[in-house]
Amino acid sequence: MNTHTPSGHTNAITASRVIGTAVYNMSGDHIGSIEDVMLEKMSNGIMFAVIGFGGFLGIGEKYHAIPWSALDYDEEKGGYVVPFTKAQLEAGPSYSINELTRGDGTLARDESYSYYKVDPYW
Template identity: 70%
Template sequence: MPTTSGHTKAIRASRVIGTNVYNSTGEKIGEIEDVMLDKTSDSIMFGVVGFGGFLGVGEKYHPVPWKLLDYDEATGGYVVPFTREQLEQAPAYGISELTENDGQARDRSFTYYNDIAA
């Protein structure tokens, strides 16, 4: 059964990882490097968007709340409602920081995106 936007409700993580991410003006800003799952609620927390590096060196990882990533068939990638500058100012972490039990990195990311989306 499709979602309200016509997308499938189920997708393999292997199809998501490596998918390009664009801002609303069509500028490519990075790609999905990983997906963070919430084991307690059986949901996806973040698409981890990597950008800013060269061949993996100096790259920053930005956890974007999953609900803010909208797949666009025309581009074959995800579109976020933010500018590159807003994403560059967003909290950035190492992948391991996002899985720490204290949840501070995750909370800061959710707060940031909720504030700029308001």
């Protein structure tokens, strides 16, 4: 059984290695970093990655719920690449940290998967 991502990386990774990792768009622009991951307790899955961008030194920063399956690790960049343009990301749903957990995280998850047109895992 193949346990690698499309870029050849293994399926398993610790959350501590993911948090703080840089995120880039398809143009190679650094758009932010992974601030956290939202876990779904009942299914043992990852609901989405929490990516922070748009603020300055943590002030005014908004957080985006990006479908986990949309991220692909790029070894050369040392970070994740998402298949979205900067304009798509800036126009996408954004939240405060507290808003990400409302409705047990399903509201942000559902808005995110719908906006980015990613097939739901649930």
